[in-house]
Amino acid sequence: MSDNMIQGRYKVVKHIGQGGMADVFVAIDTILNREVAVKVLRGDLSSDPVSVLRFKREANASTSLSHPNIVDIYDVGEYKGHHYIVMEYVKGKNLKQLISQRGALIKEEAVDIMKQLCSATIEAHNRGIIHRDIKPQNVLVKNDGTIKMVDFGIALAQDALQLTQSDSIMGSVHYLAPELAKGEQATAQSDIYALGIVFYELLTGDVPFKADQAVQVALMHMRDDIPSVREINPMVPQSIENIIIRATAKNKGFRYKNAQEMLDDLKTCLRAERMNERKNVFSFPLEGDKTITIDQVKKTREDVSEKPIVKKVSKKRINPMWIVGPLVSLLVIAGIYFMLTISGIFTPKVTTINVPDIRGMDVTSAKNSLEQLELVLDTTNITYQLTDDTPKGKIISVTPEVNTEVEIGSSINVTVSSGIAAYMDDFVGKRLSEAKKELEKYPNVKIEIVEEESSDVSPGIIIRQELLTANMQFNPDVATDIRLVYSKYTTIEIPWEIVGMSIENATALLQQKGADVMLSVLDTSTMSEEERNNLQYGVVIQTTPAAGTPYTQEDGSNVVIYYY
Known part of the structure; x- marks a missing residue:
């Protein structure tokens, strides 16, 4: 879109996506000062009445819906010949991207997503709107796990005019209900079928049917059983597989009557008493006297391996008497086989x-x-x-x-x-006091201190680190030893003559011997006036340690000089 300001209100920031009919932009609503998504009908479709009507249908369908799991619509309009829809901007990714990145989801997460999808579908169906294109690409996932259903571009009110015959099968072929592939009108059960396929994909990481051409996939939806979820993902309980089996039954009469029934089933499927329930089995008789027509299956950007195909399976008239006898025989055999199967005689044992x-x-x-x-x-x-x-x-x-x-x-x-695991620090070259402080975070590490004479390393500096060396992996929850070898501290004797010296000379003498000095004014509050009169200003009165005793200079220690 060449104009970066729509209706003088929406400032277009960047292009973020493209669908079959429209481009999607991030924009700033300059009045409400918020980010929005703007969906703009492609210019080459603006003159196509059917495309314009479909676009308007999406706007009408979406604006009538208000639900926490359906993207909010803020504004609809036309600007300089461009039809647009302004909607909530959802930061995150779509469900297809999430599946592509992570593969099969854990069952609890998949069930939670399906509950939200069913809830959104209930809202649409209660308003008489069939989505007709439910698929992971049309589900946005917010960073907090909330999902938002989007793209009601081919949604159809149950009493609305069908624009073209292909409208009934415009949805992505991987999620296409069998009746839609036959050209029948979409119903709530068509959306439920798509929900079942999405559930399957969440638990396996892939769609159930894949082929080189779209028409082949459509035929699979009509005639092939959905592969067993549990064979692909053994962690899925039977209660969950039963939901998928029922939602994707070929005969829509066997499916959930509405999305509320499916949601109710989802709410209890993780209960312990349901985990090993009996497997659902639905039969689907083929209507051999009907021509199955697959109109042109619309190719979407997600169906990259498929080609649009128009194919009609020709109808042949068959003399009914040709098939009555064999059919009866087959039914009898099938009945016998069924009885033997449920009795366990013909049930193949999984090895x-x-x-x-x-x-x-x-x-x-x-x-x-x-x-x-x-x-x-x-x-x-x-x-x-x-x-x-x-x-x-x-x-x-x-x-x-x-x-x-x-x-x-x-x-x-x-x-x-x-x-x-933890990894031990490198203490060589550090002061011993510093190493002790850092090791306090590992209460199970016992420190062994070893002193060593060294003419090269300053006193109190660690020379070697043993038992737990630098960067060694260890378990901080288990008792472990470390040995720190440090350069021996200097030991001196506090000179007798220091008492009575000026504090300046005393400090210099002690520092020359390698001691750290701290000056402190003598507390005379308990002395008599006579005792105080005998004191001289600026002269050493006493020391700690006392004069004549040995003193080892360690990190943080001092010889304290008291003066008046």
Whole structure:
């Protein structure tokens, strides 16, 4: 956008993004003095009535919504032929970027995000608005973990006019409900399907269906089962997988009736009594007498591996009698197989499993988690190791490595943090008193002091550091020894003749012998007047230590001269 001021109010600062229809800028609202995001319809689409109507539809849909998990709309308008929407500026990243950076999220975090998404979807559906493009790219994550749903660009009021047939399948193909791929009208269940796919991606780090072309992905959504979340991420309980199975059922009649039902399920899915509930199973009969039409699937910037394709699967008329007999036989066989399966006769036994990620857990929690997967934590062979950042008692590494395929019943070895390591300072060349002060922060370090005669190193300076040398790693929670060898201090005898000398001469004499001197006025408050009259001004009256006694000059010590 060439003009950096919109309507004389919004000062454009920088361009931050681009979508299929619009550019997004950060701007300053000069009236309210706040940062805002401004979405501007691309110039080449401003003359396209359908694009303009879609853009206005987003504005209308968004302004009617008020919810903590939906981005706020502040202003809508047109300036010099440019249609724009002014909205809340959310600092952070979108959910797709978060997944790309971190991979699969832990189940608690994923459930929390889904609760917020469902809450936002409930608000939209209660207002009669179907989003139709729910995907991680349209979910912003604030730094405090709050999420904001954005981009109602193809949202449609339930009673609104459908602009084109492709409107029904404009959403990103990776999150496309089967009925939308067939060209049917979007419903609340279409958004619920997309929520289920987003939940899947949060827990696995990837979408369930991928292919070279968009039409192939759309066909997968119509005919293929969603891969098991638990096979990819064994830490996911059955209660969570059941939510995904129900939300992504091919037959929308099997899905949650509304987003509130899904939210209610999310609120209890982490309870202990639900972890091992029975797996949901939904069948989806194919409608063989209907032509499945996949109109041109719109390619978005996120679907980089896909090509827009218009494809119609041709309809062939089949004599019903050709298939009645075989179909009945198949149904009978299927029924028998089903009965045998639920009785356990034909249920294939799983013999291998991937090692789950138990890093960061304590041994007890990890042992319980492994037992649920029929794996054994070898508690007799635990290795303990100091680390730079892992708290004491938490697992650092696993053998075999995480995601390695192992036999059921295999033993898993772990390395556990014995504490966060400290690194010893270098005290050589420092004063002994300084080293002692610094070592006070390690109460478990026992200091051994050794003096040594040295003609090269000043008295009181550390010559060598032993047992715990400079930069050596140690456990501050365990008793440890350090030996500090320092240059021997000077020992003198306080001269007898110092008493009666002037304080200037006495100070010079003691300093010449290597002693530090401190002058102090004698307290005469307890003396009689006669005693005070016998005192001479500026003359040494007494010393501490007393004259004739030995004195060792150490750091911070002094010979105190008292005078009147």
